[in-house]
Amino acid sequence: MSASHALIKGETGDWEIVIGLEVHAQVLTKSKLFSGSSADFGAAPNAQVSPVDAGMPGMLPVLNKECITKAVRTGLGLNAVINKVSVFERKNYFYPDLPQGYQISQYQHPIVGNGEIEIDLADGTVKKIGVERLHLEQDAGKSLHDQHPSKSFVDLNRSGNPLMEIVSKPDMRSAEEAGAYVTKLRAIVRYLGTCDGNMDEGSMRCDVNVSVRRPGAELGTRCEIKNVNSVRFVQQAVDYEARRQVEVIEGGGTITQETRLFDTKNGTTRTMRSKEDAHDYRYFPDPDLLPLVVEDSFVADIRKSMPELPDAKKHRFMKDYGLSIQDAGVLIAEKERTDYFEIVAKGRDAKLAANWVLSELLGALKKAEKEFGDSPVRAEQLGGLIGLISDNTISGKIAKEVFAEMFATGKEAADIVESRGLRQVTDTGEIDRIVSEVVKDNPDKVAEYKGGKDKLFGFFVGQILKKSGGKANPGLVNDILKKKLEE
Amino acid sequence: MSIDKNTVTKIARLARIKVEDSEKERLAVELSNILKMIEELDAVNTDGVEPLTSVVQMQMHAREDVVTDGGIPEKILKNAPESTAGFFVVPKVVE
Amino acid sequence: MTKLTDLTIAGALAGLKKKDFTAVELVDAHIAGAEAARHLNCFITETFDAAREQAKQSHDRYTKGTALPLDGIPIAMKDLFCTEGVQTTAASAILKGFKPPYESTVSGKMKADGMITIGKANLDEFAMGSSNTTSHYGNVINPWKRKGDNKDLVPGGSSGGSAAAVAARIAMGATGTDTGGSIRQPAAFCGISGIKPTYGRCSRWGVVAFASSLDQPGPFARNTEDCALLLRSMAGYDPKDSTSVNKEVPDYAKVIGGSLKGLRVGVPKEYRIEGTSPEIIALWDKGVQMMKDAGAEIVEVSLPHTKYALHAYYVVAPAECSSNLARYDGVRFGARVEGDNLIDTYEKTRQAGFGAEVRRRILIGTYVLSAGYYDAYYNKARKVRKLIWNDFIEAYKKCDILLTPTAPTPAFAIGENTSDPVTMYLNDVFTIPASMAGMPGMSIPVGLSSDGLPLGLQLIGKPFDEETMFRAAFALEQAAKFTAVPQNIVGKAA
Ligand SMILES: [Mg+2]
C-alpha cells in the first residue's frame, strides 16, 4: 500500500496522515560521548558510571573523537550537508535520570544539516524522504518505576551514552512509509557501522510525530509519541494515533500538541503525565565546551572510506543482475541478507541466486523463525547448490529436495546429490533406452499421437521422467522423444 | 522589565526552588533591581557584534574512544541520600 | 631566627633544605596558629591529622634528599576544590558531608609537589559573594582591624578563608578561585597578593563550578615570588578540561627582578569610577609613579566598555550558575529534604540546601535564559562581552600591562553593604572586566588607608603573559615596601 492509498476514511471525508520521525541512534563506540566509561549494554546498575556521568561537582565533559567521525560518516550516508562548525548546548530540565540537570545536545548548530534518503514501498515505488538534521547528544539514564510502590529506582549506566538524533522532514504519509523509513535508516547505519541498530536493546528508538489534515491542507497539530522501539510498533503507533486524532476532530474536539507514550501491550497511545507541565529548556551554549570544528580534509577522508550503501546496491542489483525493484529492495533491506546474497551470487547466475535467496531460503527461514545470520544453510553452501543447477548436475525440481535436506541437516549440496544418487541423467544412450521402452509399451498412444493428438507428448515425457526417477534431463528427453515419434 | 510575584513563582518552579508566598514580594523587588541594573546594557550598541563564545582562542580537543572510567558503583553511590541494590532511589515518578 | 609562621615560602624552602627546621616543625607551627585563630573561622574542615602525617613523610624525603619542589609547605585549600575522601562543601548546606571519590587536578598537582593542606578554607557559598558572609558555615573574620575600632571586618570574597588564613600566618599560601574578583578582592582586603591567571591556564577539573566561562583557580601568598612558585605548581594543561589550554608553564619565579625598562604600563581612563574612595585613587596615582620610577613607560589607554562589564557579568554568571547548580537535587549526593512527591522533594531540598544569595542568583539566571528573554539578556551580554574583549586587545596594542585599583574600598565591617545586593556587587567593578575577557589579573598590597587597612592595586596582563605580570608586580612590591601586618596574627592576641 503506498501513500495515495493511506487516506483515512472519516465520517466527514478523507484525512491525510502526516508523519515526521526523530530517531535516536546510539553511536557505536566503546566509551560515552563525554566520559571514559563504557557505553556497553546490560551491565549491573551504575557499574558503567563515572563521576562525570553522575554529574558530580566539578566534573567536566570531554568529547569522544569517534562520535565526531561516526556522526559525519552517518551524515554522508544520508547524503547530507556536514556543518563545519557545530555547537553543544545545554537543555535544562530536572529529572532523576538526568544527573547534571541538563542534557548536552546540539540545538541551533547541529553537526549535520539537510539530507535525503530513498524508501522502498511494497508496490515497488520509491519515495524520497527528507532528513532535516542529525545532531549529537547525551542519552539519559534509566528510571525503573515498577520496582517499588512509592519509589523509582535510577540506573545511570546509559547516562551520557552517545546518541545521534536524526530528524526527518514531515514527508511520510502512511504507517508503511514510516516503517520503510526506519527500516532504511537502520540498514544505512548498520552498513556504515555507526550504530548497531539493535532496537530491542534501545540502540535505536523513535519519537513519532503524527498529525492529520484534509488532503493537501495546512499541517494539523502534531502529537509526539516517545520511544517507540520497533518498526512494527512505529506502524501501530501511527495507525492508532492518526485514527484517534480523526475521531477527536470529527467529534468536534481539537488536538492539543503533547507528548504521548505508546503502550506495546494494546498498541494504543496515551498522554505522558510527567511531560504535562510546560517546559522551558533554557538552551544556551555549554561553557564547558568549545564550538566543534570539522576540517574539510577530515570530511574528505571519511568520504573516501564510505562503503557502498543500500540504495546504491539496490540500483546496481537492478542494473547488473536485471532484478526487479521489489526483489532488489528486499535484498538490501537487511545487511546480513545483502551480504548473504552477494556471496551466493558471486561468479554465479545472480538472477537464479536472487530467486533462491528470496523464495526458497527466505521462506524456509520465515517458517523456522530464523534470521539470515543464523541460517542452517550457509551462503557458500547455497551457492554450491545453485552451481549444481547451472551445470545441469541436477534439475530445479531435484534442487528443491536437496535444499530441504541441506536446511534440515546443514550438509553440502554435492554430498547429498552423490549419496542419494540424484545426478541428472545426461547420457543420451540411457535416455534413448528409456524412451524406446515407453514408446514400445504404449503403441496405442503412439498411434493416437501420430493421428494428431499432439498433447500426448506431455504424457510420454511424464512417463519417461517417472521411469528415470526424475533424473533424466528434460531437454534431452524432448529431443530424443521427438525423433522417436517421428520414426 | 520588572519581575512580579507570578514571574517569581514561574521561575522558582523552573529552577525547582520552593519559595514561600511570604518571600515573593521581597524577591520580586530584589530581582527587579538586579534586572534594572542589567538593563543598562541596552545603552550599548551591539549591532553586528558576534557574541563571544569563549575567551580561549583555540580548537576544542577531543578524547580517544577508550574506556578509562566507570566500574566503581560503590563509589558512585556512596554519597547518595538513598540507594538500594545498586540503584539511586527517588520518590516515585509518574510517566 | 624569624618565627616559622612569618617565613615566606621561598624562605621556608631554603630553611628546610638547610635543615634549619623540619617540615614537621613548620606544619605544627601553622597548625598551632590555626588553632589559636579559630575565631577567624578560616576553615570549614581542618585536616590537621592528615597534615601531620604528610609532614612526617615530607621530612623523610628531606632526609633522604628526595624532596619535592614545594615539599612541606603548609597551605589552605579553598573548599571549592574537591579533595578525595575529604569533605568538600563549597560552603553550602547542600553539600554538607559530601566526600568526593576524586581529587581535583589542581589540588592533586600541589600535593604531588609536596604541599600540605592543613584545612579546607571557608568561602562564600558556591563562591557567590564578595565578603564571605554567604557561607553556610559562618562568615570569616578579616585579621585586620581599623585603627581604634574593634569591629570585625570582612576578608572579602569569595575566597575569604584562603586570604584570611594567609594574612593571619595560618598558611604560607592558599588556593582560591576567581570568577569576578574572588581572588583579587580578598587579597586586597587582607593585604596579601593573589592572582587570577589567564582563563584556561589552571584546570577547572574537580573545582565545584560557579560560572564555567569565568571560573579560574589561582594562588594567594604574601609576596610575588611565593605566588609565582605556587602558580607554577597549579598551572598546566589538563586533558580532562576542554577549556584548558595546552601551553607549557614557564618558571615564573625566574622573571622576578627583571627591570621594567621598555615596559609599557597602560592606565585605563575609564577606571576613575565615582564611588571609589579618594584614598584608592591617590594610591593608584602613587602606583603609577612607582612604575615610572622603575623604568616603565606610562600610557593612557581606553577600555570604553568597562562600565558595562559588571552588568554583562550579572547576566552571564547567574545564567551559567543556574545551570551548573541544577545537579544539586538531592538524588546522588548531598542533603535531601523529603517532600510529598519528586518535584516537592526537589523544591524543598533546594530551598533548604541553598542560601539566599545563591537562590537569588539561580532565579535571575533562570529568568534571563527563559523563553523570550534569551536574546534580550544572555545574547546581549555575550555581545557586550565580545566588545569588552576587543577593548583589551586594542589596549594591548599600546601597552604590555594595565595598572588599576583592585577594589573601590578597603575591607568593610560585617553587616555593612549588605542591605542591597546591587551595592555589594559593586565591589567587583574593577576586577570583573578582566574576568569577562579571560585576562590574567593580580592584586598586590601597596599601601594602607587612613584607618590602617590594606589597599591593593591590580595588574592586568595579556593572555598567557603571567610572566610580565610577575615582573611588574615584583617591581611594584619593591617600591611599595608593604610591611604592615594585621593585628590578628599568630602570636598576637586577637
Ligand atoms: Mg525528541
Ligand SMILES: [Zn+2]
Ligand atoms: Zn533527542
